[in-house]
Structure formats: structure tokens, C-alpha cells
Amino acid sequence: MIMGAWKEYRLGELGVVITGKTPSKDNPEDWGNKMLFITPSDYKHYRKKAFFSERKLSLSGIERLRNKILPKNSLLVTCIGSDMGKVVMNYEEAITNQQINAIIPDNETVNNDFLYYRLVDLYEILAIYGGDGTAVPIVNKKDFENIETEIPPVSEQRAIAAVLNSLDDKIDLLHRQNTTLEKMAEALFRQWFVEEAKDDWEDIIVWEKIAYNQNQISTLTQLRDMLLPKLMSDEIRVVSSHFSGDNGDLGDTGHGRQSRHCRPTNISGDNGDLGDTGHGRQGHHCPQTNFREAGSLSDLRHCH
Numbered sequence: 001m002i003m004g005a006w007k008e009y010r011l012g013e014l015g016v017v018i019t020g021k022t023p024s025k026d027n028p029e030d031w032g033n034k035m036l037f038i039t040p041s042d043y044k045h046y047r048k049k050a051f052f053s054e055r056k057l058s059l060s061g062i063e064r065l066r067n068k069i070l071p072k073n074s075l076l077v078t079c080i081g082s083d084m085g086k087v088v089m090n091y092e093e094a095i096t097n098q099q100i101n102a103i104i105p106d107n108e109t110v111n112n113d114f115l116y117y118r119l120v121d122l123y124e125i126l127a128i129y130g131g132d133g134t135a136v137p138i139v140n141k142k143d144f145e146n147i148e149t150e151i152p153p154v155s156e157q158r159a160i161a162a163v164l165n166s167l168d169d170k171i172d173l174l175h176r177q178n179t180t181l182e183k184m185a186e187a188l189f190r191q192w193f194v195e196e197a198k199d200d201w202e203d204i205i206v207w208e209k210i211a212y213n214q215n216q217i218s219t220l221t222q223l224r225d226m227l228l229p230k231l232m233s234d235e236i237r238v239v240s241s242h243f244s245g246d247n248g249d250l251g252d253t254g255h256g257r258q259s260r261h262c263r264p265t266n267i268s269g270d271n272g273d274l275g276d277t278g279h280g281r282q283g284h285h286c287p288q289t290n291f292r293e294a295g296s297l298s299d300l301r302h303c304h
Helices: 038-045 059-064 112-121 123-128 141-146 153-194 201-232
Strands: 009-011 015-019 034-039 055-057 075-078 087-090 094-096 100-105 148-151 237-239 243-244 249-250 265-269 286-292 296-301
Touching: 015 141, 015 148, 034 059, 038 286, 087 112, 100 112, 112 148, 112 153, 112 201, 153 201
Parallel strands: 034 094, 243 265
Antiparallel strands: 009 148, 015 100, 034 055, 075 087, 075 100, 237 243, 249 265, 286 296
16 A cells, blocks of 8 residues: 555544434423434443443434434544543444534545544543633534544555454454353352352353453553554554554554455554454464564464
């Protein structure tokens, strides 16, 4: 891939910005179970994707707020109070309240996943915009649309997003595995005390796996959080399927398929070798995921 120049845009130039709205208290029939109604209080349940909401709208509520409907994979940014600057993508159509500004991306200009990570990286800037001396920090729609940021060509955006997505996908998978394992451990614990199970070795194995997964989550999260600002500042650059910088090799983050082979993607940057983050399929084999970080190495294997 030939590197393209990063260009400056206002957020309002990257898509349509919509500020949400709450149904009137005079229309209780607008509440129901037909569409997500997302508020900042829902964000505590999310990582990258918004799958559900504590409240939902009825068909009449959807019709009344039809100009506020956000298509799947819009970017929802909290713009008020202590929750300022939190970002999620909606997994299905949704409407938000007025404390959220959302962007429906123009895909001729910006990739949805890249814009998600770009907005995450703008957290501190959003906080500054909101800190204008008012009692409750707020970024209104006009100010939100006028926030400036730089982005590369769409092809490079996709490559950058693929690296960060591969890490977030693995983190999400490990969280979901631990949720299942914790339920298994609870059942085994209850069986051990209530039903007098013969052995507790299964319980021990489950908790060891949970601890192992949690360690992987911590490692992957640290790697993602280290890479994010470097990728977004062009300190680490994407060249073909190799991520390169000025002073060293950050490693292989294979993410894709080529016939029956795992296709490696490499990252290089300023802080030494971060290793192989293989993320693909090869027959029935598990690709190996290695993360090397300035003198340390952890090898993490995962299958898809």
C-alpha cells in the first residue's frame, strides 16, 4: 500500500450528525420493546458494540422520532457530564437521548471502524470542549460538528482498523468465554456443597482458565491502548500488510485469509518488537498469537 496523506476534516464533514431526543412524558405509549433507546447510563454494559438498552421504544415512539433513527454501525458519542466522550457503535438500529451526538459515517470518506477508534482517541479533546466553565460539561451539536481531526485515505483506514479490531475481537471473545466459565464455576460450586460432588478438580480447572483468560485480556488491552494513539497519530504507519515506524519492529498481526493460509500483517514502530498477533485461519490449525513488548514476550494461542 502506498501511503496517502492524512487530511484534516471537521467531524461534521465525515457524516451526518444526529443529536438524540427523549420521548415526551405526555406520550407514555412511546415506550415499548421494538427499538433500542440508548442513553449514557447504558454504556456501562458496553465495550465497543451496543447490543441492548435498558429501555426501548414502541412503534409509535419510533414513528414519532423517525428522524432520529441511527442505522447499524453509527458512532454514538456521549457529550454531557462525567460520561463525556464515551464511544460505542450500535449493533442494530437505535435512537438515543439528547445527551448523545451520533455520526452516520459517509463511507466515501471514512470507514466506520476507523472512525470509532478515531473518536476514542479524541476523548481528551472532547473533555476540553466540554469544560467551558458550565456547571455540567456539555458539547452541543454545533461544537461537536466543528471538532477537527486528521484521517488517512479509506484504504489505509481499513488496514489500521483491522489491527485494532483483531485485538478487540479477541478481548471480546475472552470476556464472553469468562462469562460462560463463571456460570460453570457457580454450578460446580453449588454441586460441590449441595450435591456432594466427589471431586472439585473441575472447579479448580475452570477458575484457572478464567484467570488465564483475564491475564490475556489485560495483555491485549495494554497492547491495543499502546497502539491506538500511535496509529492515530501516524507514528506507526501501515505499509501493505506491514505496520512500520522509525525505530523498530512491532511485529506480525496476521489478520485475513489467503486460500487456506494465514496471511500475516506486520506492525513496526518506535518501541521495539511487539511480535506476531496472528489472526486468521489455516486448515484446522490454531494460529499462534505472540505479543512482544520491549523485553517481554507472551505467546497466546487462539482458534477460530
